[in-house]
Amino acid sequence: MTGTAFSLWPENLSLAPLRAPARAPRAVALAFVALVVALLAGVAEALAQAALLLERSEVDLGDLAVGLALRGVLYLVVLAVAIRMTYGDRWARVALTAGIGVLGLASLLVEPIRAVLAADEAADLVEGITASGVGIATFRVLHVAAVLVAIPAMYHRTARPYFRA
Template sequence: MSKQHATQSPTRSSTVPESIKAASGFWFTAVGAGAFEAGLAVTDMLADGTASLADLAAGLGLRLTIFAMAIFMAVRLRQGANWARIGLALTLGVFGTLSLVIEPVRWLLEGHALGQAIADADAMTFVFAASRIVHLAAVLTAMVLMFTPTANTHFRARPRLSHV
């Protein structure tokens, strides 16, 4: 490396924007909320006896795989990898968000009343709902932050080979 290259300060395009770093943090929050929700669901199913251990193991295995993938991509996003941004947006931003909202939307479309559900809710329901709200808010916030003008400019300015 020449002295000129060694003494140059990083260009703006090589510094990961704060919005991308924050988005990564929100993805970590979403994973944490998802893990918490999974723990609540498992606890509830074990207490009710509504699922076999094989079903629980399969479900947890799938969730752990998704959580690991999300953490890996969030770390790579924080390091400035555009492929991680696209991967997170498509997998968790689109399909993950749908998985978070499809059951409540379906339930409402079936004619159930939200007010009655709140009146009938127990403490576990409120804790789960609060976690789901945090989870969804973290995903949506991360999605917005990953595609701010600053983030878009950063990724457009980077050479494609540096994202691997």
């Protein structure tokens, strides 16, 4: 197709941004699996909290839908970055460390820390506990634990050379 915009496209420029990955070290594979577990736990927690909110009569369905949509987009972005991390992209490892390892963990831990600091006695922490509260807390603990596995795994001595290549 001469004389069109297509003829100006460089021959060596590929539209496919993914390159065939080298075999990722076990630590990188572990980090990816842990990140997927963290994402699934986050989705489960979000859905459980949304279900609890739907039981209230004063819930704003529009706000709830927007919140769930934003969280869904965020989780998809994290998944895409995690996939790039498996290809050895250093920027993805750094982004996951800052985003999930710092900001994400902080957002997950602020509420429980605030509850502990506000409690006068240890018994106040378990007062009024419900089965749904235990379920949400379980998802939160799984989420945090998975992140605490994923981030160090990305920096394991066997993973470091993979991100330098």
